[in-house]
Amino acid sequence: MASVLVVIAHPDDETLQAGTLAKLVDEGHEVAIVCATRGEVGEIAEGVEATAETLGRVREAEMRAAAREIGVEDVRFLDYRDSGMAGAAENEDPRALVQAEPLAVSMELTAVMQELNPDVIITWDASGGYGHPDHIRVHETTRDAFDSYAMRSGRPVRLYYMALPTHLFEEMQRELAAQGIEFGSAAMREARLDRPPVTTEIDVAAYQEAKRRSRLAHRSQLPANSPWEKLSEGLQRRFYGTEYFHRAVPPWNEGEARETALFERP
Numbered sequence: 001m002a003s004v005l006v007v008i009a010h011p012d013d014e015t016l017q018a019g020t021l022a023k024l025v026d027e028g029h030e031v032a033i034v035c036a037t038r039g040e041v042g043e044i045a046e047g048v049e050a051t052a053e054t055l056g057r058v059r060e061a062e063m064r065a066a067a068r069e070i071g072v073e074d075v076r077f078l079d080y081r082d083s084g085m086a087g088a089a090e091n092e093d094p095r096a097l098v099q100a101e102p103l104a105v106s107m108e109l110t111a112v113m114q115e116l117n118p119d120v121i122i123t124w125d126a127s128g129g130y131g132h133p134d135h136i137r138v139h140e141t142t143r144d145a146f147d148s149y150a151m152r153s154g155r156p157v158r159l160y161y162m163a164l165p166t167h168l169f170e171e172m173q174r175e176l177a178a179q180g181i182e183f184g185s186a187a188m189r190e191a192r193l194d195r196p197p198v199t200t201e202i203d204v205a206a207y208q209e210a211k212r213r214s215r216l217a218h219r220s221q222l223p224a225n226s227p228w229e230k231l232s233e234g235l236q237r238r239f240y241g242t243e244y245f246h247r248a249v250p251p252w253n254e255g256e257a258r259e260t261a262l263f264e265r266p
Contacts, residue, residue, distance in 0.1 A: 002263055003030040005118035007109060007142045009097065009134035010039040010082060011063035012218040017122065017162050018070050019204025019211040020243045020262070025071035026207075032074035032116055033067060034109065036097050036138050041082040041090050045223040056082075058220055066217035070210050074116075078108055083134045091133065098133045102141055109145035114152070120262050121146055125161035125246060127193035143248075150249070158263060163198050163244035168235070175235060181227050196246040200259040205241040212240070 004024055008014055014021065014033060024031050038056035050058040060077060067075045080097040084090030091098055097105070113121070123142040128135025139161070150157045169183075176183045204211065216222060231239065246252065247259065 001028045001030065002119040003117060004032070004120045004122065004262070005113060005116055006031070006033045007036070007121065007123040007138060008033065009036050009124070009128075009132065009138040010042065011035055011059040012039070012066070012215075012221050013124075013135070013162075015066070015211075015215045015218065016164065017243050017245075018066070018214045019207040019240070020202045020245075021072055022070035022207040022210045022214075023202065023204055024262075030074075030116075031072045032076065032118075033063075033072055034076045034078065034112055035063060036078045036105070037080050037082040037134060038077060039082050039221075041084040041088070042221055044220050047224065048220045050220050055220065059218075062218045062220060066214040069214035069217055070207075076112065078105070080105070083137075086131060086133050097137050100137075102137070102144070105137070105141040106144040106148070109142055110148045113145060113149040117153070118157070120158045120160065121149075122160045122162060122245070122262075125163070125196050125248075127195050129162070129164050131193055146249070157249070158247065159249035160200065160262060161196060161246040161248055163195065163246050165239060165242070165244055166195070168239055171235060172231060172239070175231055176227050179230060181230065183227055196248070197252070198244045198258065199247045199252045199256070200245040200262065202243045202245070202260065202262070203241070204243050205237070208237070208240050 006014060021031050039059040040056040042055060044050050044055060064075050080100055081093055081095035083096035083098040090096060124135040124139045126139050128139060146159050173183045
């Protein structure tokens with residue numbers, strides 16, 4: 001069985017890939033999640049008992065509950081603060097992840113990798129999905145840590161980047177606009193970012209219910225009228241039933257068929 005490490009910036013970053021993680025656990029693989037911040041700058045959904053001062057603790061508890069829904073028990077946090085979106089005042093907080101010395105963050109991640117000895121590491125790509133500075137910093141420091149870990153391990157190690165199902169976004173926008181709902185943040189709608197191509201598609205249709213429960217555990221970030229729950233059944237099935245990745249190491253060669261798993265079965 002393989003060991004898989006997921007490195008993210010905020011609680012709930014893992015939700016789009018939660019089906020893959022549930023599938024890995026179900027197959028007997030070891031899965032761990034490292035979250036660089038506790039998402040202290042996130043919004044607070046109506047009805048959630050949290051304040052700006054307590055949100056980090058609330059979101060840590062939500063992250064652990066969400067992970068349990070997909071069978072992941074090993075959830076770890078680094079002690080950096082959510083930096084907020086690009087240009088936000090929180091960027092300047094000395095505790096923010098983007099203010100941290102990148103080498104120090106990379107060394108922390110390398111230590112975790114050496115402890116867990118993963119065969120596969122998953123993180124954000126260089127775009128951060130939609131340009132979030134914490135996502136980008138997690139990509140940079142995880143990549144540095146991966147290179148150090150892979151060199152020291154002396155064995156094949158795989159690196160994957162999470163990919164958003166952007167090919168469905170326009171369809172989602174049309175469906176929600178017909179209901180009078182504006183989909184996505186302004187940053188996500190306006191971002192025109194270079195994203196690596198999808199190389200790997202994982203069928204997680206059998207894990208959609210576990211994935212839904214895991215997503216709903218992030219209560220502070222999901223208002224009762226969340227647009228995600230208002231998509232048509234068919235679009236929800238396509239959006240949540242397949243998960244997408246880019247294989248960074250070993251490098252993807254143009255012309256290769258898309259993978260359907262993160263590693264070959266023994």
